[in-house]
Amino acid sequence: MKFSEQLEARYSEMLTHYPVKRSLLVPFLLYIQDEFGYVTDDSIEEIAKRLEISPLEVRNVISYYSMLRTKPSGKYNVQVCTNICCQLRGGEEMLGHVREKLGVKVNKEVTSDGIFSVEEVECIGACSWAPAMQVNYDFHENLTPEKIDQILDEYRQKAVQE
């Protein structure tokens, strides 16, 4: 299997950071996920080989970190925080609104067109600007149902244009 040139450059750079090479594993898995949409079986084999650890060890690490996934999400993963500060300011209602608008019911469900997935997440560090969500890595804060409609419409348009 092949990593893109960009991912290879990232790998080579990160190798220089540490005295023990497996130390790059956690952040590099996230970069792998950014490239393929999720951490694929092939990439697990590949990174295990490069770091001289077993694929099982890589899976062990993946299962610990909540951002890492081994199945595809939607093109835009909508992560709504419902932790205490967001809860106090309507986080659960926002999650409900997103789910209703996108027609999904269970956690991490992907919409039938593959454009969105919706995930309930723990605190994302937007407590003073609650309620908040992240779409992939972008923060959206001080949410209202109207604001959410507008944000999701923009992402949908972006997905259609690409």
Place this chain on the structure above:
Amino acid sequence: MANLVSHPDEVKVVSRRFGQGATNLDRYLELDGYKAVRKALEMGPDAIINEMKASNLRGRGGAGFPTGMKWSFVPKQSAKPKYVLCNGDESEPGTCKDRLIFEHDPHSVIEGAMIAAIAVGAHAAYIYIRGEYRYLLEIMQKAIADAYARGFCGKNIFGSGYDLEVYWHGGAGAYEVGEESALMESLEGKRGIPRIRPPFPAVVGLWGGPTVINNAETLASVPHIILMGGKQYAEIGVERNGGTRLFSLSGHVERPGVYELPLGFNLRKVIYEVGGGIANGHKLKAVVPGGSSVPCLKPEEIDVALDFDSMMKAGTMLGSGGIVVIDDHTCIVKFALRTIQFYRHESCGWCIPCREGTDWLSKSLRRFHAGAGVAQDIDNIRYLAENMLGRTFCPLGDAAAMPIIGFIKKFREEFEAHLDGRPCPFGQHAASALPVLSH
């Protein structure tokens, strides 16, 4: 990009470059950037550590350990390389202050980490930023690259003969990794399972070498201390609690935001003056004053000074400086349930009291809030939580138990109001209001 707020009572030390364009290295240099590290190189390790001790700076991550003392624990001679590790895994619910430091003043963290490294004789520093903060990791990557391009990091920094590498590192979603030993495991490419102590990281840390681990805000305070002097910094705060802190104010206040206030500032003033009081004309019911892990305070308990010692005396903790304000329209049982669900989700399962405790507390509180609780549950929940205290490798078990014990102690009547199949008095126990997080 998070909104900045301001209040006349603020004392801006760590936040003085916020909104000033200091992510740009030239701008940072105009604003006294990288002066402190040059001064530190001239001072040498002992003088730096003495200055840090004089500053009364205590760890801003939550535990409040004196920073100067922590640095002094690192052995002078070590067969293995020594390291500095910046903890930027900010994830205590209620806390969003490190985000602003990374967004507005990333070089201050680099400079603080460099000074820490010089003080303990380390030649490498790592800046760990949580995975969700990707845009901040990118800001940090650029800041580090810019600092290297000027020769501020790497070989022979500022012509001193001292070599010092600075590296970035990213997480991938894990609250527990904010705990120092789990943080090191994560940086070593493993699951963030805590290590037993002793040995402490200052003796055996990253890859077995002595390691200093400080919160991002702690490190961002360091250059200011070196420039203004420890004594002057200490005078901003109160006895044994030097300087300022970034307080993340959230929940039911008129003006939530991150405010920098001197330690010892009155909690009531934070809520009613700085934060503009309770939103929607409601009344205060409770405050969680130091991130989700600390016991709450009731309205009659909030005339308390925000410093580590006063908060301890008041039966709670200053913690991470995340002040969560709860109004009288909120169901405390539901709030307690959401709190424990978080810890249940984040418990790594390594220690049984935490793994089983958070799960059973979550189940009990869920059933209770749904109206199916019995009177005995209230004491059972408290008993279960109390038996988690001090029985785990890392403080996650305590962090889960402490707030629950606090809610039961202080709001017992509200738990009782849910008994006998009665509906939640706040109408908040509809099934849809109970979030379910899949593992």
